């Protein structure tokens with residue numbers, strides 16, 4: 001076996017202890033970033049549409065309650081509010097400029113006016129925070145108004161940034 005001089009050994013130890021784990025971390029981080037970058041544009045579109053559809057599922061079933069067309073159900077409202085609180089964060093990173101060539105209802109204005117699009121997203125988050133608090137407070141009339149207000153936040157973005165059918 002080849003003998004390694006002591007100072008060389010300590011350098012080797014240092015490499016093992018410090019540099020190797022750092023390299024693993026660095027490579028790991030790079031790998032993760034690449035994994036994100038590799039998501040295909042058409043998949044991003046499918047995912048954002050999936051998130052939007054689920055928002056629709058859990059909000060549009062509350063709207064008829066708010067309008068008195070179906071019986072008010074506090075349990076369903078509380079459950080859907082919880083789902084929406086999470087769902088309303090999911091679609092946004094799917095509106096990446098790489099998706100501009102894909103077939104979808106996303107208007108080019110999203111990328112021409114990113115600040116306006118972000119403002120519409122933020123409006124939804126603000127309404128969502130209000131809605132969750134209103135649902136917790138438990139006043140049926142206020143909750144019904146909250147459902148309508150939340151829907152307005154969705155629609156005001158759709159009006160400006162989603163292609164009409």
Ligand code: HEC
Nearest residue numbers: 049052053055056059104105106120121124154157161162
């Ligand atoms: C900041 C803008 C914005 C907000 C806020 C927003 N949406 Fe959307 N929504 C869009 C855009 C843009 C599309 C079209 C996406 C596409 O075709 O890829 C869309 C599409 C949809 C669709 C159709 C999905 C499909 O598969 O075609 C539904 C349903 C929907 N949104 C529901 C909602 C609901 C419910 C809310 C509120 C809780 C909401 N959206 C909030 C921008 C928004």
